[in-house]
Structures are given as structure tokens and as C-alpha cells.
Amino acid sequence: xVPLLGNSALGFELTVRxxxxxxxxxxxxxxxxxxxxxxTRRVVxxxxxxxxxxxxxxxxxxxTVPFLTSSKEARVxxxxxxxxxxxxLSLQEAYAxxxxxxxxxxxxxxxxxxxxxxxxxxxxxxxxxxxxxLFLQQNQ
Numbered sequence: 001x002v003p004l005l006g007n008s009a010l011g012f013e014l015t016v017r018x019x020x021x022x023x024x025x026x027x028x029x030x031x032x033x034x035x036x037x038x039x040t041r042r043v044v045x046x047x048x049x050x051x052x053x054x055x056x057x058x059x060x061x062x063x064t065v066p067f068l069t070s071s072k073e074a075r076v077x078x079x080x081x082x083x084x085x086x087x088x089l090s091l092q093e094a095y096a097x098x099x100x101x102x103x104x105x106x107x108x109x110x111x112x113x114x115x116x117x118x119x120x121x122x123x124x125x126x127x128x129x130x131x132x133x134l135f136l137q138q139n140q
Contacts, residue, residue: 004056005037009048013038067140073133075100080129088126091116098132115139 006014015036061067079097083089089097095112119138121131 002035003059004053005035007052008042009045009052011040011042011044013040061140068133068136072136076132076136077129080132088123088128090126094127094132098136
């Protein structure tokens with residue numbers, strides 16, 4: 001949150017402290033970060049806030065911890081190629097392959113269909129492997 005809240009466009013003054021505390025006589029330590037946000041009187045420009053949010057989200061989800069890793073891409077390619085119809089999968093089958101860990105993501109099939117409405121694809125009721133990978137890349 002610090003990269004987002006620390007932007008002056010939001011009108012916050014931040015104080016950030018790293019915390020470390022020993023627990024009793026054991027070598028175990030607890031760590032944490034304390035962030036105090038103070039709202040300034042500065043007028044906030046919503047377009048600057050949106051721009052900063054987009055930058056932070058892009059950096060986090062596409063650079064720092066991308067969803068589409070090389071191993072994820074390999075698993076998707078393998079699943080498509082070993083299916084009964086390797087050229088394409090139904091939307092439900094493609095979703096199952098692309099988001100096998102969707103319980104962790106809270107990204108259910110309904111959200112997937114909503115996002116697909118804005119995604120250009122060749123067939124209305126299926127995805128090929130390249131479309132699936134492009135979708136993952138664009139929506140991570």
C-alpha cells in the first residue's frame with residue numbers, strides 16, 4: 001500500500017516504520033510494518049489517483065508477482081494440447097485450465113464470462129491456446 005498511499009496526488013502524509021520485536025527469551029522475532037496516514041488539506045485530483053493506482057497495480061501484478069509465469073504458460077499449453085480438441089476448448093473447459101487455482105483468486109466463472117465480453121476472440125463459445133494466454137496476460 002505504501003507505493004499507492006505515498007503518492008502526493010492522494011493528499012496523504014505517510015509515516016512508515018519497520019517493526020521488530022523479540023518474543024520472551026526465544027530467538028523468535030515478530031516483524032511488521034506500521035503505516036500512519038494523515039490526510040492533508042490538499043485537493044485530490046481523481047484522475048491522478050486513478051493513474052497512480054494503475055501504475056501500482058501494473059507493477060505489482062505484471063512485474064513483481066505476475067499471474068502468468070512461464071510455468072503457468074507451459075501448464076496451459078500442455079492442457080490445451082492434450083485435450084480431445086487441441087485447437088480450442090469450450091469456455092468452461094478453458095476457464096478450468098486457466099484458473100485451476102481460482103478458489104485462491106476468488107475469480108469465478110461468472111467474472112470470467114464478464115471479462116470475456118470485452119475480449120476479442122475468434123469463436124464465441126471457445127478459446128484457443130493463444131487466445132487463452134493473451135487473455136491471461138492482459139487481465140493479470
